[in-house]
Amino acid sequence: MKIQFWGAAREVTGSKHLLKVNGKQILLDCGMFQGHRKDADEKNRHLGFDPKELDAVILSHAHIDHCGDLPVLVKNGFKGPIYSTFATRDLCNYMLMDSAYIQEKDMEYMLKRTSRKKQREKPMEPLYTVDDAKETLTHFYGVGYEKAFVVTEGVACSFYDAGHILGSSLIHMIIYEKDKDRRFTLAFTGDLGRKNLPILRDPQPLPPSDYLISECTYGNRFHNTITEVDKELEAVINRTAKRGGKILIPAFALERTQEIVYHLNLLAKQKRIPDLPVFVDSPLAANVTEVFVNHPECYDKATFDEFINNRKNPFGFGRLQYTHDVNESKALNELKGPAIIISASGMCENGRILHHLKNNIENPRNTIMIVGYMAKDTLGRSILERHPIVKIFNEPHKLKAEVVIMDAFSGHADRSDLIDYISHVKDVKKIFLVHGEEDQGMQFAGFLGENGYKNVEMPSRGQEVEIPE
Numbered sequence: 318m319k320i321q322f323w324g325a326a327r328e329v330t331g332s333k334h335l336l337k338v339n340g341k342q343i344l345l346d347c348g349m350f351q352g353h354r355k356d357a358d359e360k361n362r363h364l365g366f367d368p369k370e371l372d373a374v375i376l377s378h379a380h381i382d383h384c385g386d387l388p389v390l391v392k393n394g395f396k397g398p399i400y401s402t403f404a405t406r407d408l409c410n411y412m413l414m415d416s417a418y419i420q421e422k423d424m425e426y427m428l429k430r431t432s433r434k435k436q437r438e439k440p441m442e443p444l445y446t447v448d449d450a451k452e453t454l455t456h457f458y459g460v461g462y463e464k465a466f467v468v469t470e471g472v473a474c475s476f477y478d479a480g481h482i483l484g485s486s487l488i489h490m491i492i493y494e495k496d497k498d499r500r501f502t503l504a505f506t507g508d509l510g511r512k513n514l515p516i517l518r519d520p521q522p523l524p525p526s527d528y529l530i531s532e533c534t535y536g537n538r539f540h541n542t543i544t545e546v547d548k549e550l551e552a553v554i555n556r557t558a559k560r561g562g563k564i565l566i567p568a569f570a571l572e573r574t575q576e577i578v579y580h581l582n583l584l585a586k587q588k589r590i591p592d593l594p595v596f597v598d599s600p601l602a603a604n605v606t607e608v609f610v611n612h613p614e615c616y617d618k619a620t621f622d623e624f625i626n627n628r629k630n631p632f633g634f635g636r637l638q639y640t641h642d643v644n645e646s647k648a649l650n651e652l653k654g655p656a657i658i659i660s661a662s663g664m665c666e667n668g669r670i671l672h673h674l675k676n677n678i679e680n681p682r683n684t685i686m687i688v689g690y691m692a693k694d695t696l697g698r699s700i701l702e703r704h705p706i707v708k709i710f711n712e713p714h715k716l717k718a719e720v721v722i723m724d725a726f727s728g729h730a731d732r733s734d735l736i737d738y739i740s741h742v743k744d745v746k747k748i749f750l751v752h753g754e755e756d757q758g759m760q761f762a763g764f765l766g767e768n769g770y771k772n773v774e775m776p777s778r779g780q781e782v783e784i785p786e
């Protein structure tokens with residue numbers, strides 16, 4: 318069997334791993350590359366393999382860097398099934414349609430800025446359209462956790478809860494290679510979550526796995542524990558409200574937004590924060606929250622009990638409003654006094670958060686709260702690194718607002734979570750590290766070596782490996 322790593326190889330976006338076994342091809346994830354525009358666009362358009370040759374896709378979860386290039390497959394002739402959990406399938410309905418809409422809008426914007434002559438010389442089209450995304454949704458097959466299914470001849474697969482976002486899964490495969498008459502197991506972590514995250518169950522243990530493709534986003538970092546989130550959030554909100562400022566939270570519409578709402582709900586209930594208006598200014602977040610409400614089977618016990626016993630929606634409270642149309646969103650610009658605004662996109666690359674940043678970033682009363690991963694070359698990363706001048710809509714703005722980094726929110730395992738998780742997987746003969754910037758991965762490989770894992774590799778994009786060796 319061969320594995321070819323086509324994305325999230327020595328970087329964190331574009332997750333795509335191609336398996337070739339028994340004359341068939343299976344793709345694990347089909348994520349979008351994000352970051353430096355030209356480079357990412359090139360890699361999203363030229364996947365490195367032929368979608369027509371693919372037999373099936375297995376999808377770990379609904380984050381765009383794991384599912385966002387699925388419509389590129391379908392647009393280029395992929396006809397097979399896309400297997401995922403039920404919640405991932407339902408989330409992808411919104412995530413992929415939203416992504417297609419952004420692609421179309423982006424292209425309109427680019428065309429306006431490009432001369433007719435240049436357009437004739439080099440025709441431009443969006444990466445994919447809303448129609449491509451719609452077509453992609455018809456390929457999905459939902460499968461429950463821990464239910465084995467046959468992907469292609471000789472390959473059986475099961476999903477285990479990864480505890481990273483709603484519906485996220487670890488993918489475990491039992492593989493029988495016909496011509497070599499050998500059987501082995503392969504697991505892929507997708508994105509590995511952490512224990513005690515709100516709403517979600519803890520990551521489930523994997524069955525014995527000979528080969529492990531593991532993420533390493535924070536392979537050399539340690540997070541604050543999640544129990545400190547409420548305390549930190551409380552302090553920041555009180556401090557900012559006291560000076561009459563607004564709290565802007567760029568957050569992924571999927572998961573992080575619902576987690577923040579969940580924490581704000583708790584703090585408000587316990588009267589630990591002032592009674593401020595809270596706005597979730599993202600139509601996608603509002604839709605995604607509906608999917609959360611419809612999948613209580615993915616909740617941890619505390620959230621499930623609250624939802625089922627009290628019939629209370631854990632994602633709605635007092636002064637919380639989900640804004641749907643543009644006028645409601647624009648009205649927030651005129652808003653006076655302290656407020657909390659949660660808006661997408663998470664890395665500040667596009668979406669309504671850009672307008673809120675433009676209006677609020679130069680006022681030192683305000684706070685920008687960083688609650689998620691910021692990839693290289695994104696506006697979010699420049700804010701996180703506190704560059705004195707940042708560009709928003711191509712205009713320079715002074716960064717005067719307070720910047721608070723709350724990495725306790727991270728949905729990714731840190732170094733100690735990763736090693737703890739991996740050490741409980743039996744029979745591991747080799748580990749492939751993916752989904753991490755090079756320095757994080759290399760440091761983590763060294764750390765794994767110190768802990769007895771001698772056979773660790775961090776493949777680069779396009780590299781092909783043979784297993785068993």
Ligand SMILES: [Zn+2]
Pocket residue numbers: 378380383481482508
């Ligand atoms: Zn993820």
